[in-house]
Amino acid sequence: MAQTEKFVLNMGPQHPSTHGVLQVQVELDGENIIGAKPVMGYLHRGIEKLMESRTYQQCVPFTDRLDYVSAMNNNLGFCMAVEKLAGIEVPERAQYIRTICCELNRIASHHVFIGSLTNDLGSATGMIYAFRDREKILDLFNIICGARMTCHYIRIGGVIADAQDEFIRKTEEFIDYVPQMLDEYDRLFTGNEIFQKRMQGTSVISQEDALRFGMSGPNIRASGIPYDIRKIDKYGVYGDLDFDIPVGRTGDNWDRYMIRIGEIAESAKIIRQCLDRMPDGPFMAKVPKVLKPAKGDVYHRVENTRGELGFYIVSDGTTKPYRVHIHRPSFINLQALDHMCRGMVLADSVTAFATIDPLMGEVDC
């Protein structure tokens, strides 16, 4: 009788499909996965600690480096937390510009999701198409603030520069292009038999499990729980806007993919509303050069591309935060990897990892 032996395969930190530096120790029985253990910490830079020795304004660029493919959302989270702490009122125009930028960045981040997912499924073509469209958004950021990825555009009290006419015109052009873009994705992979076969019914996370893992963002919505901070907290101008939250049913890889596609369309809807309603006025509140919030603490959360991004800031009344803790959605979502991989085959581990869509900058912080 033939005997088979279990063995451990170290995927990463140098591996083509761990986008970022994550190591996954996959325990295998032939091609079947018995367990997957994510080992993180390869990108740890101690951002929380670094923030303690910087002034509040100097902390903002660090947030760019958390989730570097959706930097705007991170800027927003930190700035809103500080504004809440210091009691700064943000002008309405700034709020609309912030929302436009955040939603644009959400689309760009989902492009990276689609790109890396299709690349992991072995179709480099999909990646090129997604990144081609992402480039359009990065060009928009280039126009509005001069930076493309780590923008540092949203500042405490507003935004650093006004939205020019060119930005608004080109954003409108992009929003008009979105349906055509999604149609192309549908033809290229959503309708593809091999793609569907690999995604449907694999790595299922049930509602209970999603809650148990404390997941958030598109991953929990794919499991059928309409949990979106934009709807719950209605921060910024989200309360005035009309948009839906795509919700999945089964919580498999396919749902997690379709949620993202749905969110791109919804984000486009939000941006169009913002462009229509954007009032004139100042884009920056009067914020003192030396910001000294009163003693106390604050927690503020926003809906990052990957889920609930929360900043807990403790102030001791000086110019620097006493303590910052960042609730990173990728870190928490990544816990589910082992659960998702069990009972699947080796090729599915890559798909599972891609559909959780963790970003190592955020996981390691």
Add this chain to the structure above:
Amino acid sequence: MHNGILYLAGQSLKELMLPVIGSELIVNLIMTLICIVILFLLVATSALVFTLGERKVCAWIQVRIGPNRVGPWGLLQSTADMLKLLTKEDIIPHGIDRWLWVLSPILIFIPAAMVYALFPFDDGVIFADVNIGLFLLIAISSQSVLPFLMGGYASNSKYAMLGGMRTVAQMLSYEIPMVIALMGIVMITGSLKMSAIVEAQSEVWFIFLQPIAFFIFLVTALVESNRPPFNMVEGESEIIAGPFTEYTGMRWALFFLAEFANLLSIGILTTTLFLGGWQGPDFLPTQLWFWIKAFLMVIVYQWIGWTFPRTRMDTILSFGWKVLLPLALVNLLLTGFGIYIFRWLL
């Protein structure tokens, strides 16, 4: 009776040499040597063409430009690639099975080049027109399983091992539907001889008589030559590069030489078996028809490969055994009935 350009060229060369050398045996020997050299040149050229061609086709599908820096239109890209690979350090990892590891890239090249001896390139131009041609061809090409396993086993790497095992599983299980699908052609032709198969298509191509077999062959050829979407061997997202993971420089290049040789040979094979080989309307020379068809098929294979995501290993195996094999058997049965009815009508 034969009137292809290559055939006439060969004959006139023979006639030129005969009075000079005198002995017909030596002339035949020299001709054989020339043929071997030409075949190897062909295989080498295919690699040269496809290092650029593959990247260009891939780039067109991916809305990119592709290589365009080295030489006009990137034409010298293959040369640049070769130079780069030659100057690479030859890393021999620790703990390998030295002999198997060294032999694997060499052995993989032999069946890939050997099958070219059995292709009818033109009217009367076939290196070895043996009467078991198709059988021999499949027998030779199935030898390419072993080097993959050797490389995978000898590399002392888990990725390579997994890749090697995958290759064996997928190649062995797809050989059976392929052979059974091709049996339909053999039944119609009544011969395994490659030249006879081409001549049998002088009136109607086998793609019209054997559409099911064509479909099965299209899929199995992709699997056998490890083209995407069935390139499980180097499923780069999970097992990095499979059996090739630990190879560098020219050793690695040999694997790819074999892969490109295989790509061209499945293009030629499809042309020969289903698209009438070198035959075509008279306004173009037969030789040209052959290469047009072969390269069109190669582009079709590349097109399929660069559009679809990779399939999963278990899906490939279950598809092969549960769908393709019964389909091939049904095709065999239908062909048998078809031939019977055809004869009865006559």
